[in-house]
Amino acid sequence: MIRSAKASATMLAAGLAAAAMLAAGHAQAAIWVLDYTATDGNSPFEADLTLVTSDTVNSVGGYNVQSVTGDVDGDTVTALIANPGLPNASYSADGWFIYDNVFFADNAGGTAAPVLSNPGLLFASASGAEYNLFSDNATTYELYQARPGEGFTEHSAGLLTAVDPPAGGLGAIPEPAGWALMILGFGGAGALIRRRRANLATA
Structure with a gap:
């Protein structure tokens, strides 16, 4: 099943919003x-x-x-x-x-x-x-x-x-929700790049 670019962007935005809400519920x-x-x-x-x-x-x-x-x-x-x-x-x-x-x-x-x-x-x-x-x-x-x-x-x-070590030294570290948000962001960026390449190839 092929999704439109608009549907993919909507799904990505929803996923990032959910991850952001999850991250907001957890402390660094x-x-x-x-x-x-x-x-x-x-x-x-x-x-x-x-x-x-x-x-x-x-x-x-x-x-x-x-x-x-x-x-x-x-x-x-x-x-x-x-x-x-x-x-x-x-x-x-x-x-x-x-x-x-x-x-x-x-x-x-x-x-x-x-x-x-x-x-x-x-x-x-x-x-x-x-x-x-x-x-x-x-x-x-x-x-x-x-x-x-x-x-x-x-x-x-x-x-x-x-x-308290300065930032850039030991500093604050992300909890699992923070990692989830970063992974979703990288995944979403990768998906957009792949879609653009696919569109260029069909063009």
């Missing part, structure tokens, strides 16, 4: 680089983490953390432990930690608010350990380590810095 993701250093001489001593967060503010005024990578004293982070009560705090399955996986990127009222909540992040590592990184206040953070069958094994207090 933002990347943050976090560096923790213990100041009390205890371990864990250092954590270098990269967070991917939604850029849509959640019901508690923060941003849902979608993933975490990096390492704690060389122990590779393998996964963010999902929070079933997001954005509210939950207990970990083993009962050792309370966490929420919420990141606060903005300063409330211009004051220096902590970038992590008091429940903080919970993530797993290649060694089998679980880590909980959270804030006590705007300047002091704590990092706990626990291991299966042992419970809490390490704990330190220290400082945390968070950097």
Whole structure:
């Protein structure tokens, strides 16, 4: 079945409009680089983490953390432990930690608010350990380590810095709806080029 150029253009416009509506319903993701250093001489001593967060503010005024990578004293982070009560705090399955996986990127009222909540992040590592990184206040953070069958094994207090990499570096990354919109756009452009070539060939 051969469609007219007008019908093809109408279908393309409808597809792009649908993809745009889908994309509008989803947030872009933002990347943050976090560096923790213990100041009390205890371990864990250092954590270098990269967070991917939604850029849509959640019901508690923060941003849902979608993933975490990096390492704690060389122990590779393998996964963010999902929070079933997001954005509210939950207990970990083993009962050792309370966490929420919420990141606060903005300063409330211009004051220096902590970038992590008091429940903080919970993530797993290649060694089998679980880590909980959270804030006590705007300047002091704590990092706990626990291991299966042992419970809490390490704990330190220290400082945390968070950097939002500039655009063109890590920056914001598209979510699936954004990719769908781009793919439809490239597909539509390709379809129009093919139709023009076909019209030229028949002419």
